[in-house]
Amino acid sequence: MAETTTLPDNTSDFGDYVSNEDEQLDLEELVEPWHKYDITETSNVFYPIDLGELLNERYLVEHKLGFGGGSTVWMAHDLHDKRGVALKVMCLGDWGGKRIPHAG
Numbered sequence: 259m260a261e262t263t264t265l266p267d268n269t270s271d272f273g274d275y276v277s278n279e280d281e282q283l284d285l286e287e288l289v290e291p292w293h294k295y296d297i298t299e300t301s302n303v304f305y306p307i308d309l310g311e312l313l314n315e316r317y318l319v320e321h322k323l324g325f326g327g328g329s330t331v332w333m334a335h336d337l338h339d340k341r342g343v344a345l346k347v348m349c350l351g352d353w354g355g356k357r358i359p360h361a362g
């Protein structure tokens with residue numbers, strides 16, 4: 259017969275990375291809201307970037323640095339200049355317009 263595990267009440271809804279409601283709220287502030295990736299939810303949708311993706315045949319995306327109201331920011335390796343760069347990828351939509359990675 260299969261064993262069932264009962265989680266303590268305060269951990270049942272929060273997955274593996276947080277153990278209580280305070281940590282859940284901290285995590286929600288750090289992680290961008292999923293609706294920002296859903297074009298049916300917002301006209302200023304985040305462009306979905308894959309780790310390892312090559313942008314503009316030049317910038318190899320390594321990891322995410324952060325996000326703001328109108329962009330996501332990624333650590334990338336510039337294959338042309340052979341250096342690390344931060345890429346800001348603007349939202350699609352009214353402010354972003356086109357997806358133009360900005361190396362800085």
Ligand SMILES: Nc1ncnc2c1ncn2[C@@H]1O[C@H](COP(=O)(O)OP(=O)(O)OP(=O)(O)O)[C@@H](O)[C@H]1O
Nearest residue numbers: 323324325326327328329330331332344345346362
């Ligand atoms: N050059 C950088 N190096 C490392 N991290 C960066 C860099 N630029 C931005 N970030 C990270 O990305 C996050 C978002 O950047 P930024 O605030 O510039 O975006 P934004 O879309 O203009 O924000 P908002 O519209 O909310 O002002 C920053 O909080 C920071 O964590």
